[in-house]
Amino acid sequence: MSERRVAGYPRHRRIGDSRLARRLAAGVVGEVRFDAFTRGRYATDASHYQVEPIGVVLPRREEDIAAVLEIAREEGLPVIPRGGGTSQNGQAIGEAIILDTSKYLNEVIEYDATARRVSVQPGVVLDRLNARLKRDGLFFPVDVSTSSRATLGGMAGNNSAGSRSLRYGIMKDNVEAIDAVLADGSAHRFAEVPGNLDDTSLDPRVLDLVQGMRALAERERDEMARRIPKVQRRVGGYNLDSVESGGHNMAKLLVGSEGTLAFFRRLTLPLQPLPSQRVLGVCHFPTFFDAMDSAQHLVRLGPSAVELVDRNILEIAGGIPLFRESMKRFVRGEPDCLLIVEFAGEDAGELRDRLGALDAEMARLGFPDSVVTAEDASFQQEIWEVRKAGLNIVMAMKGDGKPVSFIEDCAVPLDRLAAYTAELNEVFARHGTRGTWYAHASVGCLHVRPILNLKTEAGARQMRAIHEEALDLVRRYEGSHSGEHGDGLARSSWHEKMYGPRLVDAFEVVKDAFDPDETFNPGKIVRAPQSDDRTLFRFKPGYADQGPAETVLDWSAWGGFLGATEMCNNNGACRKFAPGVMCPSYRVTMDERDATRGRANSLRLALSGQLGRDALTSPEMRETLSLCVGCKGCRRECPTGVDMARMKIEATAQYRKVAPLSARDRLIAYLPRYAPLASRFAPLLNFAARLPGLGAAREKLLGLSRHRSLPAWRSDRFRPDVAETSRAKSADTREVALFVDTFSAYHEPETARAAIAVLEAAGCRVNVARPDDGGRPLCCGRTFLATGLVDEARAELERTLTVLSPLAERGVPIVGLEPSCLLTLRDELAAVLPGRAAEAVGMQAKTFAEFLAQEHATRRLDLPLNALPCTSAYLHGHCHEKAFGAFGAVKTVLELVPGLEVNAIESSCCGMAGAFGYEAEHYEVSMRMAELSLLPAIRQAPEDAILVADGTSCRHQIADATGRKAHHLAVVLRDSLQGAGAA
Structure with missing residues (x-):
């Protein structure tokens, strides 16, 4: 037996050590980050735990791993490997140097389709690998639910499974070899080892480990047979039962070791036919x-x-x-x-x-x-x-009570599943709560989370009591207490009750053989702290809201601004690479800071006082939120409903209380107010914008990129008070209120005129919404919201609400042309001006496409459309159209044009995002966003194809980057009515 060391979580008092950071930076090519905001972002995973790391290193090459380990060994500090950070039991967090492989170590090293084998670095994301394999009819079958962001290294570390494990097995069954670095810096290959070791070419270190593990496994064979559950879904402890004297694969022992034995440098994986x-x-x-x-x-x-x-x-x-x-x-x-x-x-x-x-x-x-x-x-x-x-x-679920992962994936034999779940529900009821259930009924492994409030001591006691009783049930039903999501901080301290002291001693022997100085991820699997130690929780004793006394937006539905940030459970859906909406800046930078999760964590830590005084209004927070483009993708695609665009408005407004408005921000924010005056000088302003050298001066003075063309002002601005109202006056004609935004009125008035023509042709009586005094057009306030001037936005929205509320009460559809402006009425309006009037307007607010699509669905739409000279259209969706489920309506209506083949481009944010793409410091990121999918698709579109994009910014991005003109849906439909080509 090994000599038992004291269990607990190590404390090194080196957190944020600048000397250590400088030493690491000098020794690696990758990035070294020891600042408080980065440490906070890496203090959590998808569990309820939070432990601040010493610092974070993002290795850029495999040699960086050995370099960090050498420095850590000399400094006497531990190291934790990390991939997507989606572990649910606290595996990838701790007071250590975090090595995040996901940003750079994400290459496919070797691929042999004929042999059905691939070798990958640990940061490769499962979905990205399978997308590459699909063209050869192959895939890697361990299909975890987090496949859009789970890395292969993390999956191997946790011994992940998936929905189809019934057919393909779990990770342990699907790894051929692991190239790993041990704590002493030596690199070795762990793979199949024959029974006879006399003729093997194993290096001495690996040979010593093989012999030691075989001797240990043979010694504990009877105990393993007695204590290890006979279920497929058993991933607790080390896979010592995979070691056989007649031959075994050492990689299977490393799988599921949670980074406690070695650092995985490469994985060789067998593939399956799709x-x-x-x-x-x-x-x-x-x-x-x-x-x-x-x-x-x-x-x-x-x-x-x-x-x-x-x-x-x-x-x-x-x-x-x-x-x-x-x-x-x-x-x-x-x-x-x-x-x-x-x-x-x-x-x-x-x-x-x-x-x-x-x-x-x-x-x-x-x-x-x-x-x-x-x-x-x-x-x-x-x-x-x-x-x-x-x-x-x-x-x-909103509120302090959340489903908590700690007995989540206990697994029992399938014929006992019904009885087990019935008894476990009784346990929950005895403790005054209930559980949420989902997942793998096929293998007796159900994910169950009792709803608890871990902000309180009572909640922590509840958790421990339920854990005790649940484990008793699992043992009685001959199941496993850890069936898929590993051990980490949540389950490691329960191993002795599950496996008995003899096997726990054996697990410690395994740990000490590979990592005698506990360099790798201490406190996991063996010698672990108690799972209910509240000092390790995300909501530690004393956790409380220390945010601003007054917020500018209404956060009551979440229990406050802090409560809204707490909706992020760190599962990392925002780190996906699929061409949806969320999260465009992360897809470009692959930096945790720029994922919705990273921003939400920073805000939560700031609001709860864990990042120090005034963190919410600090330059670091400003930098954290700088690449959020307000696309609203998270509002739709984050299943927990984290709305980072709205959070950024609040944080920017709080920042405005301590920081003056820049000239650029003032120019952007007040556009709706000076637009009427500027349009009177349109020829002069447009001429000046084209003067040589002005772009460089503009960039130097205002920070507006020299590479951008500014929107042209129009002398023929849209004038709702001068012969622009509808001529259809029949009382039985359907009334529609047209909300003409600033951009459509002063920069692209043909869009508003085209919309009126189309609506009239559809038999509608168009009421152009405007103030009774005939003054400035109505405004959604979005430019003010984007710059944090919420009071100014509120003033604009009050004017707008005064006009639109009576229309909404009468059930008149409020139709808008610019998606971001119109959908502000459906979204932020109620946060700025909560009440029934705002809700009524939001209910009636519809994009131009939504209104026509609804008319078409109810068979009330009768548009005499004609074929256009061209037969194909390429359609890019505005982010807000996608976020609010309005993009499908654009495609539906566009397909009404006879003979027009509509190709919806699978694109994320165009990269312009209002003023974002004009800002000099964001120009490069803006273009990289566009190059992900939009611009390549536009360049490949036939020259005679119609390009359609409802967003003003989207059309400008396409024009600047490709020289091609895109059109609003209203313009295309107007041309179809006239039988002309889109102009």
Whole structure:
């Protein structure tokens, strides 16, 4: 037996050590960050724990790993490997030097499609790897729900599983070899080792480890047989049971070691052929017990996955814009829960037969006509997105009580699943709470999170009591207390109760053989602190709101500004690379600071006083939020509803209390107020803007990029008070209020005129919304909001609300042209001016496309459209259109043009984002955002294709970068009415 060391979490008192930071910076090529804001961002993962690291290193090359380890060893400091930071039990946090591999060490090193094998660096993200493999009909099958941001190194460290583990196994079953660096700096390959070691070419260090592990495993064989659960989903402790004297793979021992034994430099992975056909059957159940009892029978049909979605997820997801519409397609009635059953193979006919067998089996079990089938791939994807987002969906609960991960993925034999879950629900009830359930019914591993308030001592006591009783249940049902998400801080201290003292001693022998000085991730798996130590919690004793006494926006729905930031559970959906909306700046920089999660953590720490006095208004916070483009992607795509765009408005407004407005900010903010005067001097201003050398002067004096063309002022500005109102006066004609924004009125008036022409042609009576005094046009206040001048925005919105509220009360649709302006009425208006009037206006506010699409859906739209000279259109969606689910309407309406093929570009933010792309310091990032997908697609579009973009900024970005002109939907429809080409 090993000599027991004192369990606990090490304290090194070197946090933020500047001397250490300088030494590391001199020794590595990568980035070294020891500032308080970075340490705060890396203090958390997707668990309820928070431990501030000593500092963070982002290695740029593999040699940096050895360099950091050498310095850490000499300084007597620990090191923690980190990938996507999505671990749910506190694995990737600690008082150590964090080595984040996700930014730079993310290359595919070798790939052999014929041999079905790939070698990758640890920072490679699963979805990005599978996207590359797909063209060869291959994939890596450990399909974790966080696949859009989970790194292969992290997955190997945690021994991850996934929805299809029933067919493909877990990570331990899918790693051939690991090239790793030990704490002494030596690099070794850990792979298959034969039984006879006499003729092997193993280096002495690896040979010593192999011999030691075989001797230890042989000694503890009987104890492992007695104490280790016989379930597939057992990932607790070390995989000592994988070691065999007759031959074994040393990589399997390293898998699941959570960075405590070695630093993974490369992983060699076997690949699987991608099934050409998949079908889903969504089984509806009236009770949770029925679903759990039925799982064992459905598994006998040979599915590749059987996944649970419970009532909590169904109810919460139904209120999330991203999922609302798709759920209407596959949820029938009001089931208590669903089991999503997937069959995969090559023969479509055979898979349909298996769906038929599923329907018959459900009828035999007493649930006839309860299966919704999905054969279309896109429909299946919608269903899987709801299931994969299950964790974040349940975390969307507002308030101090949150579903907490600590017994989340206990696994029991499938035939005992129903009884186990029933008893566990009774445990929750005894402790005055309830649990949320989802995940892998096929292998008896359900993710359950009791709802607790860990801001209180009582909540921590509740957690420990539930943990004790749950573990007793798991042992009685011969299951595993750690079935997928690993040990970390949440479960390591419970190993002795699960495995007994003899095996815990054996785990310590493993640790000491690989890492005798505890350099790697101390306090995990062995010698761990107590899981309910509140000093390790995110909400530590004394945690309290220390933010501003008064906020400028209404945060009451979240319990305050701090409560809104706490909605981020750190699961990292904002770190995805898919061409959706969220998060465009992270996709460019791949920096934790620029992910929504990184910003939310910084705000939470500042508001709770953990970053020091005045952190909210500090230059560091300003820098943290600088690349947030206000795209609203997080509002839609973050399942917990983190709205960073609104948070940035609040933080900028607070900053304005201590910092003066720059000349550039003043120029941007007050545009709606000086626009009427500026338009009178349009020829002079436009001429001046084109003068040689003015761009350079403008950049020097105002910080507006010399590479940008400024929007042209128009002398023929839109004048709603001079013959611009509708000529359709019939009383029975449908009334529409047209909200003409500043940009459409003074820079592109043809858009407003085109919209009036189209609405009139559709039989509408157009009422151009304007103040009774005939003064300045109405304004949404967005330029003021963007610069933190919320009082000025409030004044504009009060004027606007006065005009629009009576229209909204009468049910008149309020139609807008510029998505960001119109959708401000649906979103920020109620935060600036809470009340019924704002809510009524928000309900009636519709984009131009939304209104026409609704008219078309109700068969009231009768537009005499004609074919255009060109036959194809390429459509880019404004971020706010996508965030508010309005982009589909643009495509729907555009497709009404006869003979026009509409190609929706899979693009994220165009990069302009209002004034963002004009700012000199952001020009490069702006262009990199555009180059991700938008600009390449525009360049590949045929020369005669119509380019369509409803956003003014989007059209300017396309014009500046490609020299091609994009048009608003209203202009295209007007030209179609006239039978002309888009001008």
